[in-house]
Amino acid sequence: MYTQAMDTAPKEERSSLEDAALQQRFDARIDAGDFIEAKDWMPEHYRKTLVRQISQHAHSEIVGMLPEGNWITRAPTLKRKAILLAKVQDEGGHGLYLYAAAETLGTSRDQMIGALHSGKAKYSSIFNYPTLAWADVGVIGWLVDGAAIMNQVPLCRCSYAPYARAMVRVCREESFHQRQGFDALYVMMTQGTPAQRAMVQGAVNRWWWPSLMMFGPPDAESPNSAQSMRWGIKRNSNDELRQKFVDACVDQAKVLGVTLPDPELKWNEQRGHHDFGAIDWAEFWRVVGGDGPCNRERLAARVGAWEEGAWVREAAMAHERKRALKEKAA
């Protein structure tokens, strides 16, 4: 889901004949389920794909801090404030672990951030939607974190070890993210006022379809998925995960007492899954392409924080250089 547009990108050149033996060996290791470490030989295409995926995953975590961060100062109780602050902080931490994993492949934090700020690198399209009410925070925890968890657990077995290790750390910390969102909604729906219930339903109406889009384009339109799956970078197909997500959410929505905004949603006894309505892929491509409700603001916030913080980063290095000189002279 961090490479929603990558599945349809053109295939890259195969490596030279000299690498053929190395390639064979590498493929054998992958097929045997071995982990690849930072200094192991790897095809250039594998390395590039991983840098793209891991860095875009990291960017998603960082940009993901913004829609929920929008409500920290307005959290309605001190407990909810603490929970939200801890959750958004976790997302920052996850971004950090992922940048660290990507750096083992030959890129630097600054280079990756530069790619994000210039628009070259993408992040998950879901974060380009606005959080218009407090209930959005709960719905993001329930649906968006729920979708992310489905994607993240299999990544703990991804072939590239530094990424897998980062994902193990992320998954350990992630467990409370979805629960706190669901809990916040559950309290409002079962103990709250009619106005609160309306707020929750409104949030569900706005976030349901974008959540389904998180899983990326349909399998039929994702030709490069196969290679990523062979390499163990991607473990399930887009449609597979999306279906699993829908099935789980239908039951959860019943517990909450909310309606999912899809009149075509219904159980299909033959398939053993829920049928659901058509996704507006035109909207998806528009948002992925930069023309969603909040793309410009999200990027401006990240670029702004970076530029306004430049003097701080530089001053810290200037101080360290002075200190090192003093130490040498002493």
Place this chain on the structure above:
Amino acid sequence: MKPSVRPEVSKGNQAVSGEWPLWEVFVRSKAGLDHKHCGSLHAPDAKAAIQLARDVYTRRQEGTSIWVVKSDQITASDPGDKDMYFDPMADKVYRHPTFYELPESVNHM
């Protein structure tokens, strides 16, 4: 709107000027006997690296001891068979670009 601040090129070990160096973090938890590698982070100096390691890597578990080492000070063993290996021996643990000093004329890459 100000133009984007681009990292400057400079001489010496920092291929990208102003970028804080990379540190590897090792934490020994209360229950543990050994320091375990948890990951890395960027910090301007050693003291900051320790504090930030505490803030980033020990938020949930009670660490009792933290070690930080600049990533370019770590030497890693040869990962595999010689015939799979093109890079120099006793190499750095990462492929991080700032570990490799290049001549100034090509230092912008």
Place this chain on the structure above:
Amino acid sequence: MTQSIVIKPNADAQYVLRLADTCLIWSHRLSEWCGHAPVLEEDIALANQALDLLGQARALLTRAGQIDGQGFDEDQLAYLRDEGDFVNVTLAELPNGMNGQRDFAFTVLRNFVLSSWALLIWQHLASSRNTELAAIAGKAAKEARYHREHAADWVIRLGDGSDESARRMAAALERLWPTTHELFDSDEVDHAAASSGLGPAWSVLREAWLADVEAVFVEATLALPPKSAYRSEAKRGVHTEHMGRLLAEMQTLQRSYPGGMW
């Protein structure tokens, strides 16, 4: 609109509320940095501090509510008091920067100055006759010690960093310094607390605080601004223009969803 609550005029409750509100509002200002800090690692560090302070605020608000005796909990006290009943120190409510910008120089200076002060208070309060307050202080002192050290390091890094950082730090110090007098002004609330053994009068903290701050400022190559006759009074309920806006934002949901459950 949810109605405001009013607490009784009790010196003990006031003493505790001054600490509670200072932690609450200071934490709120720090939380505004989440997602916007100069570097990711520091974003996480600032959020940690905000969470520590929020934890302290919650414990202290609960204690104050118990002393007040009307059954108000931490949320009613935080979300349903009017501006004039908040008694945080002025320094806590000042925005992170001027003209809508966030200013990291001001934030680290405030963190250092307030953490140094807070650490002294917690150390004194560890021997309060009020056992709950003493327990809160014991935990808070450990947190304040770390906050103080982290902030002091930043004050030094930025005070003695680049020309630009030195300039920004001097400007931030100019803005901050006049509000520090309030941290050591003692009034009838302090005198009551001191004589009953609840806690120290704030005036007794001044000497130790100044020694700490001056030592760090020397290393940071920062000059103390000249003394100012200005006396800020937020801890007596007389706030700056910033407090109204802060509370409007903070309290909006509880005010607009009467009877809401969260």
